[in-house]
Amino acid sequence: MQKKYLMTPGPTSVPSEVLLAQARPMVHHRTPDFNKVVRDCVEGLKYVFQTEQSDVLIFAASGTGGMESAVVNCFSAGDKVLVSYNGKFGQRMEQIAKVYGLDTTVLEYGWQQVVDPADIAGFLKENPDTKGVIVTQSETSSGVLNDVEAVGRIVKDYPECVLIVDSITGIGAVDCKTDEWGLDVVMTGSQKGLMLPPGLAAVTVSPKAWKAYERSTLPKYYFDWKKYKKNLEQDTTPFTPAVSLMIGLAEAIKLMREEGIENIIARHARLAEACRKGCEALGLELFAPAEGRGNAVTPVWVPEGIDGKKLVSTMKNKHGVTIAGGQDDYAGRIFRVGHLGYFGDFDIIITLAALEMTLFELGYAFEPGTGIKAAEHVLLGK
Ligand SMILES: Cc1ncc(COP(=O)(O)O)c(C=O)c1O
Known part of the structure; x- marks a missing residue:
């Protein structure tokens, strides 16, 4: 042995409390018991994302699903977006934006460099019609931490431009003040700081991002944010959720709140x-x-x-x-x-x-x- x-x-280690919670017999998701699980998960994630203003939506998907959801819900084909990256995962955002026909400009840095917010400020000054800025907070391929707080200060001045932050390995590891820093869409995945197995993506949506949603014409079905928000009003989900993972998430959040x-x-x-x-x-x-x-x-x-x-x-x-x-x-x-x-x-x-x-x-x-x-x-x- x-x-x-x-x-x-x-994926990261999962605490025994979470593993045991997930091992409980299956429950039906259209029940008051599971409604409570949904409520606990959403409220708990708001705490973890440090947001009161934004909605938090949960998908049965890996983190990449959360990234794709941000693109299809905020933009229309031909929208101008700026993707700045210094590693493999930031580059994925460029790929997703291009697949959906966005007018994508890339600020590419070396893997050993940090994204310079001044470059983003310069781009927006010359391109005030930009609809989105996309940044990775914690670039897992390079270990580099980008200053999304500074980027938030810049993007705030552009009312039609949303700031999308991949914080898939940021949330729960580094500070990420969603409201205070003006981050419109922030995403994470369950197999990271949330201490769960892979399979859930969580995404925050600010009031500014909801305005972008209203303008967006890209096709969407499974990842249509409005479906999730509407269902959350009844503490439920539009499709069959990853029941065991959600039960595990409620338990993980308990541990996170305790600490x-x-x-x-x-x-x-x-x-x-x-x-x-x-x-x-x-x-x-x-x-x-x-x-x-x-x-x-x-x-x-x-x-x-x-x-x-x-x-x-x-x-x-x-x-x-x-x-x-x-x-x-x-x-x-x-x-x-x-x-x-x-x-x-x-x-x-x-x-x-x-x-x-x-x-x-x-x-x-x-x-x-x-x-x-x-x-x-x-x-x-x-
Ligand atoms: C920063 C970052 N973004 C995106 C992803 C992609 O997430 P997933 O593999 O869950 O789709 C990862 C995964 O490691 C990541 O670390």
């Missing part, structure tokens, strides 16, 4: 810092730039002379610790440690211990224990 540890940026959103974010910041310091103490180089590092995932350069794919597979096969490799151009060149959702101090220690043992076995020269020691210093507050 080998004990297994899931240390990826999604408190500020404390959850502070825990993630502390764990991310411990992971970063541990890796640096091993002589490894962090991938994301110092001015924009998120709390959900730590991408690290594979050191010279080490086979990056072997590093990831040795950690998993020999030590039972699953981390993620790099994507696209960075496959085999970086590895990514997730610390998002149901994570505590010793998850970081275990991951660093497995990393040290793997590096040692692969012939990397360092003093075993130095990474763990540095992480412990952070976790002890020293």
Whole structure:
């Protein structure tokens, strides 16, 4: 038997309380009991998204479904949108916008750069008829955190332009003040900070985004936001919901409320810092730039002379610790440690211990224990 540890940026570990809630016998979704589950999920997600003004809609879909819903509900073919990205997931937004025939301009940054809000401001000044700005808050492929608060301040001045934020690995890991920052549409997926298995997407819709919805003529059926909003008035959903996941979500939200959103974010910041310091103490180089590092995932350069794919597979096969490799151009060149959702101090220690043992076995020269020691210093507050 080998004990297994899931240390990826999604899917992430699920607490036993949530797993047990999901294992209950199936219930019918058109019942008062399930209406309460829907209500608890929506109210709880409003708390997590830090919004009172926006509606929160829940789909049986992965995060990408939430992204696609934002495009089809806010725009019409030919609408001018600006997509700014610095990684694989931001690029997906460009692909979705183009599939639906939007007039898409891209502000593309390197994966080790942060999106510069001044570039967005400049674009909007020259293109005041822009209908949407799309940004990824926490870019999971690169670990870069983009300043969506600053982008919110810019987009606020354009009454017909909505700000769409992919916070799929942001929510529950970094601060995301939906109302205060003027974020019109924010989305997350269940398999991330919400501590659930994959299968749910949650999307916020501000009053400004509802105005965009009224103008939008793109075809929509399953993801038609109005259907969900109308049904929410009766605490129900237009189609059969992912019943077990919703029951699990209500339980996960209970745990999140108990801890408190500020404390959850502070825990993630502390764990991310411990992971970063541990890796640096091993002589490894962090991938994301110092001015924009998120709390959900730590991408690290594979050191010279080490086979990056072997590093990831040795950690998993020999030590039972699953981390993620790099994507696209960075496959085999970086590895990514997730610390998002149901994570505590010793998850970081275990991951660093497995990393040290793997590096040692692969012939990397360092003093075993130095990474763990540095992480412990952070976790002890020293
Ligand atoms: C930032 C970001 N956006 C979008 C996605 C896509 O979500 P999904 O795989 O649930 O469709 C992910 C998944 O990892 C992500 O991290």
